[in-house]
Amino acid sequence: MDDEKEKIRQKIKSIKRLPTLPEVARKISKMVEDDKTSATELARIISTNTAISERVLRLVNSSFYGFPDRISSMSNAIIFLGFDVVKSLIICVAVFEMMEKGMPGLWEHSLGCTIVSRLIAKKVKGCDPEEISVAGMLHDIGKVVVSIQLAEDYQEIKKTIAEKKINFLKAEKEVLELTHEDLGGWLAESWHLPAGLREPIACHHYPQQARQAILATAIVHLADFLVRAVGHGSGGDPWVPVLNHNAWERLGLSMEDLEEIIFDFCDELESLESEGLL
Numbered sequence: 001m002d003d004e005k006e007k008i009r010q011k012i013k014s015i016k017r018l019p020t021l022p023e024v025a026r027k028i029s030k031m032v033e034d035d036k037t038s039a040t041e042l043a044r045i046i047s048t049n050t051a052i053s054e055r056v057l058r059l060v061n062s063s064f065y066g067f068p069d070r071i072s073s074m075s076n077a078i079i080f081l082g083f084d085v086v087k088s089l090i091i092c093v094a095v096f097e098m099m100e101k102g103m104p105g106l107w108e109h110s111l112g113c114t115i116v117s118r119l120i121a122k123k124v125k126g127c128d129p130e131e132i133s134v135a136g137m138l139h140d141i142g143k144v145v146v147s148i149q150l151a152e153d154y155q156e157i158k159k160t161i162a163e164k165k166i167n168f169l170k171a172e173k174e175v176l177e178l179t180h181e182d183l184g185g186w187l188a189e190s191w192h193l194p195a196g197l198r199e200p201i202a203c204h205h206y207p208q209q210a211r212q213a214i215l216a217t218a219i220v221h222l223a224d225f226l227v228r229a230v231g232h233g234s235g236g237d238p239w240v241p242v243l244n245h246n247a248w249e250r251l252g253l254s255m256e257d258l259e260e261i262i263f264d265f266c267d268e269l270e271s272l273e274s275e276g277l278l
């Protein structure tokens, strides 16, 4: 079992590229050229793409730039590096594009969690909505790994979900003896992502396991639940995950807050659609 885990860990470490959307990359590149584009606007658009935002942050945090502190939000990356550098990074990412078909609906799900995580974070004291939205985008990155890098196991997981009527997480445990939380956590670790991103990725189904980014993990947990409950995108199975009572309590939100979040979420989806990003 330990040997098996080690084998998968090595496989994950060897991953060089993740899928991305070339059209979005082109749009971002155009926006950078427009003098009227603000850093916040650009950060918002870049953060809607898992592969691009993750790769850009990975590069920004690499020793190449050598910033003394980790930069975990896209807005900060743009402020520190400037539009032109960010544009170059995006072009690099687009050139090394590996357009593979991952899990249908996962992109929409991740985008939904990006938006909802930010909306929740705005209502909770002591949070950085920008960083938490990136965490929302990346939380299921382990599923991208499963569907692309472990394609055979992924087929087996899909079969297990259908036959046993169990959720993705349980099916992963049966087939891989590991979950996308484990895989995503390892990935985040090997890319040296900060705890603010790492823990929501590694603990979003069990937020009680977070030690440092407790609020961020609780927010991403709730965002995941809400996006699934609303029915936007797909997490790989037809069920809504169980909401952790302690995580909900910790955020101290009211039912009115919740209504507002869902309302604003639908609004933001509409504007992204009109921008051609959905």
Ligand SMILES: [Fe+2]
Pocket: 139, 140, 180, 204, 205
């Ligand atoms: Fe998940």
Ligand SMILES: [Fe+2]
Pocket: 109, 139, 140, 224, 235
């Ligand atoms: Fe999810």
